Amino acid sequence: MVPECLALLAPEIRARGAVIELGELPEVSAEETLIGAVFMNLLSNALKYGPRHGGAIRIGASWERAGWRFYVRSKGQSIPPEDRERIFEPYQRGRGERRVRGGGLGLAICRQIVERHGGEIAVAPSEAGQNTFTFTLPR
Numbered sequence: 001m002v003p004e005c006l007a008l009l010a011p012e013i014r015a016r017g018a019v020i021e022l023g024e025l026p027e028v029s030a031e032e033t034l035i036g037a038v039f040m041n042l043l044s045n046a047l048k049y050g051p052r053h054g055g056a057i058r059i060g061a062s063w064e065r066a067g068w069r070f071y072v073r074s075k076g077q078s079i080p081p082e083d084r085e086r087i088f089e090p091y092q093r094g095r096g097e098r099r100v101r102g103g104g105l106g107l108a109i110c111r112q113i114v115e116r117h118g119g120e121i122a123v124a125p126s127e128a129g130q131n132t133f134t135f136t137l138p139r
Contacts, residue, residue, distance in 0.1 A: 020056075046076070056074070059073075069134055107121075114135045
């Protein structure tokens with residue numbers, strides 16, 4: 001799933017000079033096309049909302065008692081606490097974000113896909129100027 005997404009995004013990755021740091025990802029029992037769409041949206045957003053040039057995007061997963069937690073971490077304007085739930089609602093975008101066009105549906109669709117698989121999706125700042133989007137898939 002992720003290698004295919006990275007191949008499709010390769011022109012944008014090159015144009016922005018982004019560095020992709022890909023950790024080991026497990027095989028999971030899920031609808032591959034739908035989970036691929038989640039990764040595609042999160043990676044596309046990391047490129048769109050990240051630095052105009054350079055910056056790293058980290059992709060990986062960790063095992064937790066309930067299942068796998070996947071993450072996409074990138075530099076960009078930290079999402080304020082009051083917006084961290086709202087951005088997953090239809091037609092909502094980060095406040096003050098004018099640089100990128102879009103209808104505000106991508107993260108809402110990601111939430112529907114992840115919840116359909118019995119998981120959860122969230123965002124949290126990982127350190128100054130970084131955001132980490134995570135989603136879980138139960139075992």
